[in-house]
Amino acid sequence: MSNTTTVWITGDQCSLNNTALMAADKKTSCILMVESISRGNQIRYHKKKLVLIYSAMRHFASLLRSEGWKVDYYEESPSFEDAVQRHINLHSPERFLWMQQSEFGADRRLASIIDGIPHELTPHCNFLSSSEDFEELHSTPDSRVTMDRFYRQMRLKTKLLLNVNKQPEGGAWSYDKENREPPGKNMQARPVRKFPPDEITQSVIKMVEHNFPDHPGDTNNWIYAVTREDALLSAEDFFENRLDEFGPHQDAMVYGEPFLNHSVLSPYINICLLHPLELCQEAERRYRRGQARLSSVEGFIRQVIGWREFIWRVYWRMMPEYARRNELEARENLPEFFWTGDTSMRCLNDAINTTIKYAYSHHIIRLMILGNFALIAGLDTLQTNNWFASMYIDGYDWVMVPNVIGMTLHADGGYVGTKPYAASANYIKKMSNYCKQCAFNSQTSTENDSCPFNTLYWDFLIRNEDRFARNARMFMTMRNLASKSDQWRNDITERASQLRKSGFQ
Template sequence: MTNTHRALRHLVIVLGDQLDLTASALTDFDPAQDAVWMAEVMQEATHVPSSKQRIALFLSAMRHFAQTLLEKDWPLHYSHLEDGQNSGTLQGELKRAIERLRPQALVMTAPGDWRVLQDIQSVAQTQQLPLVLRDDTHFFTTVRDFAAHAKGRKQLRMEYWYRALRQRFGVLMDGDQPSGGQWNFDADNRASFGVKGPQNLPNPSHFAPDKTTQSVLDLVQRVFAQHPGSLDDFAWPVTRAQALQALDDFITHRLPLFGRYEDAMWAGQPWLYHSQLSACLNLKLLSAQEVVQAAQSAWQQGRAPLPAVEGFVRQILGWREYVRGMYWTQMPRYIERNALNAQEDLPGFFWTGDTDMACLRDALKQTLRYGYAHHIQRLMVLGLYGLLRGVHPRQMHEWFLSVYVDAVEWVELPNTLGMSQFGDGGLMASKPYVASGKYIQRMSNHCQGCRFDPAQSVGPQACPYTTMYWDFLHRHQESLSSNPRMAMQLKNLSRMSSETIGQIQQQARAHRSSE
């Protein structure tokens, strides 16, 4: 996919998560004097050991986008992973392209990750080329918008940012008031499925691999055989057309019940009513604006209730924009944060799913099979376990970045290190998201067939979540005592006898050493 050499005005850099013809870097693209550069490199699959599903999704989506560019007769210089001269790094491949093509300038949409920006800026500097960075218009806001919002605030809270964006962009608003008279509908949302479990679940979106995707699957299986996960069930959308189909499928079949069951879990049911659109959004096969508009239109047309739509919009317009702003205003120091001084290593069963804890086993096996788990599985099963156990937040971050198909650092790092692990000391979340096994029992059926009892904190049947919950509160009670949102939990801890606490500590130590 390389055109013959000619003088270039702009070499337009398109990264693997910028796969859209309307991207800002391409707004003034002139095929007569510009060219696109894309590169598959080993570095992006190995700086953390990316799962087979994640690698395959990126490579397949990139190759399909490259085909789209070639169909438009746009000059394209594309480095394949299997090219004999491939240097294996973005820096190396960009340097090779510059030396061969001699462009007058580099142009790109601002990358999502700090590391990637540093690498590209370094190449531009050493090659003495101007690098033109343009805002990523797939978001509602810019990083500058968030920085202005954050300036002078003692505390940052997503809720205030979210409300400001609702007003600014007129999303779910009735004049200057929120539609339905309230900003959130948590009281209507977040129910469990009850004893009967989910009924008549809609089928998930499924996209059978075409010839291009199949060749990528073969490549990944051959080159990355030792990487985690499996490719047997690969069925993710990899083109713009498929992403639009996935969006329509969610709006039609799952959005109406999304809000009610957005926090519910059920063994063996990975998809439930969730959108599965995060990968499409993060690869820029979809824009945040069109996804939010589709959800809002469904409510306006009577196809989905307001609580469900608001709950979904909150994830896109609220959390997603907030997390991005947090990442770019806090990097590069953010990745080193460890406010709770957690030093435990990630247990090896996170890479296999081999554990007796039913909820954790289900989430891990599902993750390794599909490269996917919904947000409550990530936060209140996987993340909760790491937080309670005291796993180093950077190790948790790198595992999440490795295994999920939608994981790109700008969104994954604050959600994992900050919200899930409280490693930033409260920048992302106002309190640690800690709970005992009783939360999992309330929100799922996992405990029914599990050998552990969430009501017990000591003894052979004690649930490790419950044991480590009380151990966590005891270990961190001094630092958490000033947090008003932790008062009730710490009050419950204070009712325990020193003997019971000692038994809990001993059981928690035994669990860490055995798993």
């Protein structure tokens, strides 16, 4: 039996707004969906991430069938190649249609396995900016565009938080400065809504345990949504219970609390269960109704139409060389404790253990604890990127590479951020409650029990002194370093070297 068109839907494209689906004719098309075990083994993905993808796919296939689509679904297929060949033998499609893949090179890979059958691509449905939006901000091909400038353009484009004169609501484009409060003594995290596994998710859990036994994390304590319906409930939970508080404590960190007031919506936005614009419009509605303060709503919208879109554009502009950038020549092996959480550094111990448990931690934990450590310890950029890509439920190449290589490791020479996000224990102590009960002394840098973040921070600056001396935004920091004695510098270098030799323990 011959179909005219096969619409291939991959695991991160589970939306009825999928543009390939919208371009297809129900009567003459067949949907192809494949659970590829070899793709799931491409890197050691956290088990919870695999459960999310496969369960969302199975639920979406069932939704498509209920909407009258013909669906050819391959459970636990050894590879894409294997399933596609079986599909072609069975359905003899005249053409393939799929929505643009989010990963560089993936469209070419899919095209290489469809036996030369003609194919067409449709644009991605879950981004609001175009490459023209981004390019027009570059005065020359090599110039740099700041996220702030791009964000303003996106505010005008989406008409979010504008007053009648097309000026920013409240008079400022960004309220970032109001969004950096420390946690305070008794900061309580608001629990995120949990979604117990239904029958489909339970069978996917068994399948993941069977096929990916050596992957990190476990499948216990399942909390995530796997359908659009539940993802919307998750969003509602955030808007109702955490949005208003999201802003002020966006940068705060509390022991044992990976979520705090963050939305925990990236797992769903990244597989298209939720659309970024619908979330931002709902956040704005809450502000207009007086249910959430402006600084929180603007902060959330900035993350979604500012950072998320900016990161997507940087990825497509700079790949494929970007993923291999290593401007600071960071080549230390990733310490073993990144996989086990077994370290007496209390901040890292908590960040890694909660990541192992939930495949999630909020942005500042990723950037200022895990990422900051990798940066100042000089951990190898590819190994670090690989760790983040393995461990996070929302991890995809397009978002991981610019966040890790650019924002976190400053390995792109300053395209994403003009200044490295390097910090000592001072910052961590101010923004968290980690340090109080830590085995290390957060006040010192050169003693045996000194906080490794202090030693490695200064060692990082010493190692890169010439480079950072040219960076105007680091003037004060480098002047401080210049005032230190030779003896003190030697002590720092010596202790940093001991830390490296001992695997940073």
